[in-house]
Amino acid sequence: xxxxxxxTKRLQTRRQNxxxxxxxxxxxxxxxxxxxxxxxxxxxxxxxxxxNLHYYFATKEELYRKVVSRIFEIWLHAADTFDxxxxxxxxxxxxxxxxxDISRRHPFGSKVWASEVMHGAPxxxxxxxxxxxxWTAGRIAAIQRWIxxxxxxxxxxxxxxxxxxxxTQHYADxxxxxxxxxAGNPLSEKQWAAAKESVKKIILRGIGATGFPA
Amino acid sequence: xxxxxxxTKRLQTRRQNxxxxxxxxxxxxxxxxxxxxxxxxxxxxxxxxxxNLHYYFATKEELYRKVVSRIFEIWLHAADTFDxxxxxxxxxxxxxxxxxDISRRHPFGSKVWASEVMHGAPxxxxxxxxxxxxWTAGRIAAIQRWIxxxxxxxxxxxxxxxxxxxxTQHYADxxxxxxxxxAGNPLSEKQWAAAKESVKKIILRGIGATGFPA
DNA sequence: TCGTTTTCTGACCGTATGGTCAGGGTTGAG
DNA sequence: CTCAACCCTGACCATACGGTCAGAAAACGA
Numbered sequence: 001x002x003x004x005x006x007x008t009k010r011l012q013t014r015r016q017n018x019x020x021x022x023x024x025x026x027x028x029x030x031x032x033x034x035x036x037x038x039x040x041x042x043x044x045x046x047x048x049x050x051x052n053l054h055y056y057f058a059t060k061e062e063l064y065r066k067v068v069s070r071i072f073e074i075w076l077h078a079a080d081t082f083d084x085x086x087x088x089x090x091x092x093x094x095x096x097x098x099x100x101d102i103s104r105r106h107p108f109g110s111k112v113w114a115s116e117v118m119h120g121a122p123x124x125x126x127x128x129x130x131x132x133x134x135w136t137a138g139r140i141a142a143i144q145r146w147i148x149x150x151x152x153x154x155x156x157x158x159x160x161x162x163x164x165x166x167x168t169q170h171y172a173d174x175x176x177x178x179x180x181x182x183a184g185n186p187l188s189e190k191q192w193a194a195a196k197e198s199v200k201k202i203i204l205r206g207i208g209a210t211g212f213p214a
Numbered sequence: 215x216x217x218x219x220x221x222t223k224r225l226q227t228r229r230q231n232x233x234x235x236x237x238x239x240x241x242x243x244x245x246x247x248x249x250x251x252x253x254x255x256x257x258x259x260x261x262x263x264x265x266n267l268h269y270y271f272a273t274k275e276e277l278y279r280k281v282v283s284r285i286f287e288i289w290l291h292a293a294d295t296f297d298x299x300x301x302x303x304x305x306x307x308x309x310x311x312x313x314x315d316i317s318r319r320h321p322f323g324s325k326v327w328a329s330e331v332m333h334g335a336p337x338x339x340x341x342x343x344x345x346x347x348x349w350t351a352g353r354i355a356a357i358q359r360w361i362x363x364x365x366x367x368x369x370x371x372x373x374x375x376x377x378x379x380x381x382t383q384h385y386a387d388x389x390x391x392x393x394x395x396x397a398g399n400p401l402s403e404k405q406w407a408a409a410k411e412s413v414k415k416i417i418l419r420g421i422g423a424t425g426f427p428a
Numbered sequence: 429t430c431g432t433t434t435t436c437t438g439a440c441c442g443t444a445t446g447g448t449c450a451g452g453g454t455t456g457a458g
Numbered sequence: 459c460t461c462a463a464c465c466c467t468g469a470c471c472a473t474a475c476g477g478t479c480a481g482a483a484a485a486c487g488a
Contacts, residue, residue: 035250128394159412168386180342198373206420
């Protein structure tokens with residue numbers, strides 16, 4: 001057993017602190033925006049002195065970049081469901097499920113991403129131009145194949161993707177509005193399930209997914 | 215003719231300046247967020263000294279509130295199409311058209327609204343709880359009526375509305391991402407039209423709107 | 429135990445921000 | 459023409475921010 005394998009107290013603390021900082025930062029960035037977020041607030045929320053933040057993350061930008069990257073990774077993995085599907089109903093259905101789950105469990109991350117893109121993606125433009133562009137091209141091809149096979153109505157795959165992204169993320173990004181329109185209460189377990197089903201039903205029927213019950 | 219009817223030079227200048235400030239503010243707030251926006255930048259963009267801004271709008275918050283209110287008004291009027299429609303295809307179709315047009319012509323406003331809601335609506339919470347809540351209840355009732363008449367599939371009107379909001383606003387709020395995925399170019403006239411048609415087709419078919427061609 | 433490396437933190441700094449204000453300029457009614 | 463009301467602005471202020479740093483404290487290998 002080498003020294004690096006054993007989780008020394010140092011390494012353990014480091015990981016704990018980094019994790020605490022990242023979680024606090026995600027929340028603060030989501031709630032206040034990059035400009036409105038302060039290192040002091042993040043530090044307080046993470047339970048650390050401000051100077052300690054700068055020990056782990058040199059600048060505010062660097063911390064922010066890490067936060068955005070994390071979310072992007074989660075989103076990418078969520079799309080795995082897409083690939084191993086026998087058909088559009090299962091593939092797209094599972095993708096919508098996965099994205100709805102992410103909206104529920106990572107609302108802060110979704111908001112940070114939305115904010116970043118809305119401000120012109122100053123920090124993650126490279127991701128958009130490489131990873132996301134490639135990913136999108138692949139899924140569009142997959143959807144087009146289904147259309148060519150007659151398993152979907154001839155819709156523009158690109159706009160279908162945008163609709164899925166927009167709708168699923170709406171439940172995170174506009175969660176406050178939805179909550180307000182739900183008599184001020186967060187969606188219950190049942191309501192989340194109903195939302196999922198509604199979204200899937202409308203979209204799957206909307207693209208004429210073969211085998212989807214009318 | 216009373217004095218207030220004649221547009222004196224004073225009134226004219228006042229209106230011009232207020233307009234210039236509001237437009238500049240909308241853009242700056244959209245691009246930098248409330249926290250990231252500075253009065254100096256807004257002043258420069260409006261072509262006025264910073265102190266002049268504070269003559270017209272006492273505080274940054276007051277200016278921001280005016281900006282958000284303006285957008286809200288535009289959105290409310292866009293929904294008029296909904297009411298005078300003979301059926302769901304015309305009503306919802308026209309509503310989607312109107313919202314897509316707003317996304318195209320007022321992308322900054324849409325972003326400011328999105329940002330405000332994402333941050334918990336600290337400034338316009340009262341709008342959400344009064345005007346928006348009432349508006350939503352009315353449209354939900356209208357959609358439910360169509361469903362009861364058998365002119366729509368039995369979908370949850372609430373989630374249908376959310377989907378329309380999310381999708382149409384996505385083209386404004388995530389315009390930068392869409393542009394990047396469009397080889398870096400803004401959507402052309404034709405592409406906007408295609409987007410509109412795609413959105414309408416999927417949603418109208420998705421809710422089984424009677425008379426909508428499969 | 430000892431010396432070294434890593435981790436931590438209170439105090440501090442330069443800067444930029446929102447907002448103020450005194451005073452000068454302009455407009456328009458009488 | 460006069461004068462009061464309104465409009466404009468350079469200079470200024472207090473505050474809060476991101477970031478720095480010297481040095482204390484803790485952890486570690488030997």
